[in-house]
Amino acid sequence: MIKLxxxxxxxxxxxxxxxxxxxxxxxxxxxxxxxxxxxxQKKYSVLVILQGMDGSGKDGAAENVxxxxxxxxxxxxxxxxxxxxxxxxxxxxxxxxxxxxKGMVHIFNRSQYEDVxxxxxxxxxxxxxxxxxxxxxxxFEELLVYxxxxxxxxFMLHISKEQQEIELKQRLNDPEKFWKHNAGDWKEREHWDxxxxxxxxxxxxxxxxxxxxxxxxxxxxDYLIAKTMVETLExxxxxxxxxxx
Amino acid sequence: MIKLxxxxxxxxxxxxxxxxxxxxxxxxxxxxxxxxxxxxQKKYSVLVILQGMDGSGKDGAAENVxxxxxxxxxxxxxxxxxxxxxxxxxxxxxxxxxxxxKGMVHIFNRSQYEDVxxxxxxxxxxxxxxxxxxxxxxxFEELLVYxxxxxxxxFMLHISKEQQEIELKQRLNDPEKFWKHNAGDWKEREHWDxxxxxxxxxxxxxxxxxxxxxxxxxxxxDYLIAKTMVETLExxxxxxxxxxx
Numbered sequence: 343m344i345k346l347x348x349x350x351x352x353x354x355x356x357x358x359x360x361x362x363x364x365x366x367x368x369x370x371x372x373x374x375x376x377x378x379x380x381x382x383q384k385k386y387s388v389l390v391i392l393q394g395m396d397g398s399g400k401d402g403a404a405e406n407v408x409x410x411x412x413x414x415x416x417x418x419x420x421x422x423x424x425x426x427x428x429x430x431x432x433x434x435x436x437x438x439x440x441x442x443x444k445g446m447v448h449i450f451n452r453s454q455y456e457d458v459x460x461x462x463x464x465x466x467x468x469x470x471x472x473x474x475x476x477x478x479x480x481x482f483e484e485l486l487v488y489x490x491x492x493x494x495x496x497f498m499l500h501i502s503k504e505q506q507e508i509e510l511k512q513r514l515n516d517p518e519k520f521w522k523h524n525a526g527d528w529k530e531r532e533h534w535d536x537x538x539x540x541x542x543x544x545x546x547x548x549x550x551x552x553x554x555x556x557x558x559x560x561x562x563x564d565y566l567i568a569k570t571m572v573e574t575l576e577x578x579x580x581x582x583x584x585x586x587x
Numbered sequence: 588m589i590k591l592x593x594x595x596x597x598x599x600x601x602x603x604x605x606x607x608x609x610x611x612x613x614x615x616x617x618x619x620x621x622x623x624x625x626x627x628q629k630k631y632s633v634l635v636i637l638q639g640m641d642g643s644g645k646d647g648a649a650e651n652v653x654x655x656x657x658x659x660x661x662x663x664x665x666x667x668x669x670x671x672x673x674x675x676x677x678x679x680x681x682x683x684x685x686x687x688x689k690g691m692v693h694i695f696n697r698s699q700y701e702d703v704x705x706x707x708x709x710x711x712x713x714x715x716x717x718x719x720x721x722x723x724x725x726x727f728e729e730l731l732v733y734x735x736x737x738x739x740x741x742f743m744l745h746i747s748k749e750q751q752e753i754e755l756k757q758r759l760n761d762p763e764k765f766w767k768h769n770a771g772d773w774k775e776r777e778h779w780d781x782x783x784x785x786x787x788x789x790x791x792x793x794x795x796x797x798x799x800x801x802x803x804x805x806x807x808x809d810y811l812i813a814k815t816m817v818e819t820l821e822x823x824x825x826x827x828x829x830x831x832x
Contacts, residue, residue, distance in 0.1 A: 427688065430632075430688030430689045430690070430735075431686060431688050431689075431735055432686065432730050432731055432734035432735040432737075433734055434683070434730060435683060435684075435735075438679070438680060438684070439680075439684055441676060441677065441680060443672065443676050445675070471733070471734075474729075475734070478726060478729075478730045481722070481723060481726030481727075484719075484723075485677050485723045486677055488716070488719055489678055489679075489716075489719070490675075490676055490680075492677075
């Protein structure tokens with residue numbers, strides 16, 4: 343049983359920062375190499391879900407961890423407020439459309455989980471629908487895995503409420519971050535405890551497990567995501583195909 | 588427990604043909620009226636799945652039953668051999684993309700069920716995958732129903748092996764039907780019994796039930812599909828919205 347308030351948002355105290363940063367570079371580079379095999383082999387697809395509160399560093403993770411991946415076969419999809427067309431469909435319609443084909447790495451910046459998080463927090467849907475949606479999400483993710491060899495990474499970017507305040511304030515003070523400022527983020531922050539309760543539910547109801555990533559130190563976020571991905575992908579039979587006659 | 592070989596492919600003997608044809612006209616017209624409310628109200632979507640062996644009259648059903656529907660809000664999607672892009676995804680990817688938005692009627696000429704029928708008959712997938720795909724289909728259809736108010740009609744067009752021969756031969760004799768002739772259909776016909784076994788499995792494993800439509804007489808096919816749809820849609824709260832201020 344996962345309880346986020348019992349999980350630290352800090353890097354482990356015994357991990358040396360500069361060593362971890364060196365190691366991250368190695369992982370990031372290796373991820374780029376593994377992606378080339380993925381492209382060449384066209385056997386697997388990779389889906390990386392980045393979920394987390396505002397300011398938890400989803401954009402930064404997408405920027406740093408995949409910097410040695412070839413952009414041809416890498417796509418970031420950011421799920422924002424649904425368009426009119428999306429809203430006229432079930433909640434998984436726009437998600438499924440963006441599922442990665444074999445050979446591709448897709449990064450979801452926010453995801454299907456928003457439809458059980460923000461929508462539950464604001465009571466736009468009732469508990470019965472939350473339950474059904476969680477079941478639909480499980481069935482959908484299992485489908486991607488068994489029917490399209492999708493390697494699914496689900497990272498919950500775990501930030502403390504104090505660190506979020508620092509991150510959101512930076513957007514008010516740094517001219518290069520003004521564009522990220524959104525008054526709505528401060529309003530969402532008022533629902534912090536309810537968000538944490540809903541995240542706990544999501545983490546515990548998922549049939550395909552999550553990796554909770556402590557992100558108060560950004561270097562540890564990149565380190566843990568890159569390490570997790572490389573270690574998992576190394577276990578597959580990724581390889582460059584032999585020369586075709 | 589449904590067994591297709593115990594279900595007649597003929598119209599019920601006590602149904603008068605010319606009366607049924609008159610009645611069909613009324614249903615078809617009423618379906619057009621109900622569709623206008625559907626378009627105006629944008630509360631429900633309608634998905635009509637037409638499945639059946641070659642020559643079972645899927646095209647004819649789509650042509651006749653919906654002739655009074657407005658083509659703006661009606662779309663027929665024919666699922667043929669997957670494209671390269673479709674094939675690089677899970678089997679439901681191309682299906683889900685074509686799910687109807689609210690206010691629309693979508694007709695699937697063949698459907699997700701081909702991926703457990705033809706693929707099972709030819710042993711392109713093993714039994715384990717058939718089972719998983721049937722579960723995925725159930726979860727997918729339930730999602731459309733609860734999360735997008737989709738009214739789902741699943742019609743299995745039930746033809747006899749003898750009548751199929753007549754239909755396929757017509758394609759060899761009628762110059763207006765030459766274009767429908769496909770030598771592959773005669774090859775698929777050799778697997779008739781295995782197809783029936785797989786259809787039985789599909790009919791019995793579906794959580795959302797099918798309507799088996801005897802189609803040896805085409806007038807009865809149109810009659811039963813139109814009747815079923817109108818009677819179901821009449822039970823909904825379809826209505827034209829009041830004037831907006």
